[in-house]
Amino acid sequence: MRRVASVFARRALVAPLVLSQALRHQGGQQIHRGDIRAELRAPQGSRPAVPARGGQQQQQQEGGEAPEFTPVKPQNSKYVQAETDAATGIATLKMGRAPVNSLSLEFFTEFNQWLLWLRSDEAVKSVIITSAIPLVFSAGLDINELHQPQPERMAKFWTAFQEMWLILNSFPKPLIAAINGNSPAGGCIISLACDFRVMARSPKAAPEKLFRIGLNETKLGLVAPPWVMAGYSYVLGHRRAERMLQLGETPTADEALMIGLVDSVVEEDQVYATAVKEASRFMAVPNQARWMSRDMVRQEVTAFLRSEEERDYDTQFFMQMVNSEEVQKSIGGYLARLSKAAAKK
Numbered sequence: 001m002r003r004v005a006s007v008f009a010r011r012a013l014v015a016p017l018v019l020s021q022a023l024r025h026q027g028g029q030q031i032h033r034g035d036i037r038a039e040l041r042a043p044q045g046s047r048p049a050v051p052a053r054g055g056q057q058q059q060q061q062e063g064g065e066a067p068e069f070t071p072v073k074p075q076n077s078k079y080v081q082a083e084t085d086a087a088t089g090i091a092t093l094k095m096g097r098a099p100v101n102s103l104s105l106e107f108f109t110e111f112n113q114w115l116l117w118l119r120s121d122e123a124v125k126s127v128i129i130t131s132a133i134p135l136v137f138s139a140g141l142d143i144n145e146l147h148q149p150q151p152e153r154m155a156k157f158w159t160a161f162q163e164m165w166l167i168l169n170s171f172p173k174p175l176i177a178a179i180n181g182n183s184p185a186g187g188c189i190i191s192l193a194c195d196f197r198v199m200a201r202s203p204k205a206a207p208e209k210l211f212r213i214g215l216n217e218t219k220l221g222l223v224a225p226p227w228v229m230a231g232y233s234y235v236l237g238h239r240r241a242e243r244m245l246q247l248g249e250t251p252t253a254d255e256a257l258m259i260g261l262v263d264s265v266v267e268e269d270q271v272y273a274t275a276v277k278e279a280s281r282f283m284a285v286p287n288q289a290r291w292m293s294r295d296m297v298r299q300e301v302t303a304f305l306r307s308e309e310e311r312d313y314d315t316q317f318f319m320q321m322v323n324s325e326e327v328q329k330s331i332g333g334y335l336a337r338l339s340k341a342a343a344k345k
């Protein structure tokens with residue numbers, strides 16, 4: 001872990017530089033074209049063209065033609081389903097990887113493909129992200145991906161996770177998280193990238209079992225990636241985010257509402273209807289202005305993943321951390337506890 005810590009310290013020195021670069025790119029140009037894979041860029045023509053300083057169009061400065069990317073509608077997905085209501089233009093993206101929507105490489109691959117498709121589909125005006133599985137929105141990263149990982153798969157897994165974050169945070173249409181169950185770690189991360197979070201208080205059948213949300217990676221000996229921390233701090237403020245990250249806290253829905261981690265708390269059976277209502281509110285605003293406003297404010301949230309180099313660095317950093325003996329021991333122990341608990345049931 002010591003090596004990891006020193007890498008982290010070095011990253012901290014780099015951060016102000018990244019941030020100042022981010023500020024220079026202000027103006028709806030959150031993701032720098034040319035730095036990023038074609039399929040992660042905004043669809044052609046949908047991102048506002050922003051005059052650069054000196055009056056030139058940004059487009060001209062970028063130079064080099066980017067290859068065209070045409071999203072295709074995913075077929076035969078196993079873990080993710082989507083449906084669009086033609087009357088409202090609201091698409092519902094449902095995560096359905098039993099038993100707890102844990103986020104694996106295959107899950108991310110399907111999820112990202114769907115997002116890219118919904119982003120480009122003109123019939124879609126807004127997307128609600130929810131779970132098809134009762135009681136859980138998502139339990140977070142699939143621990144099996146982190147236990148004795150194969151370097152090649154691990155790198156792909158992490159890249160897909162980064163891509164999800166970039167796609168969500170640059171999504172050109174309103175995104176509503178309908179959090180219909182527990183939402184620790186990666187579940188919380190997905191919702192953080194949305195424009196509005198509505199959460200169920202508890203299961204209807206067991207109102208005393210309050211649902212929880214929050215980043216509790218530290219409890220596993222893991223550190224959330226810096227770009228997620230930026231998103232957490234963005235929502236909660238730095239001081240509160242820091243303390244909650246350290247302690248790995250997972251507040252109840254009502255507690256989360258008080259600190260702004262979610263925007264609305266309702267009964268389980270009202271989550272989806274509330275999400276639809278909120279989607280309509282966002283859709284009523286001229287989209288270009290709405291999207292640009294979000295883009296400008298969220299600069300810091302994607303700053304750590306701006307270039308290929310930074311994404312590689314982030315992947316290497318995470319792989320090094322996960323492969324440390326301490327973390328592997330902790331993950332192994334957690335998996336053993338999970339399988340024991342499953343055997344008891």
Ligand SMILES: *[C@@H]1O[C@H](CO)[C@@H](O)[C@H](O)[C@H]1NC(C)=O
Nearest residue numbers: 182184185212216219220250
């Ligand atoms: C994180 O929080 C969730 C929900 O409270 C819980 O089920 C899970 O066990 C926690 N993870 C760790 C490693 O403690």
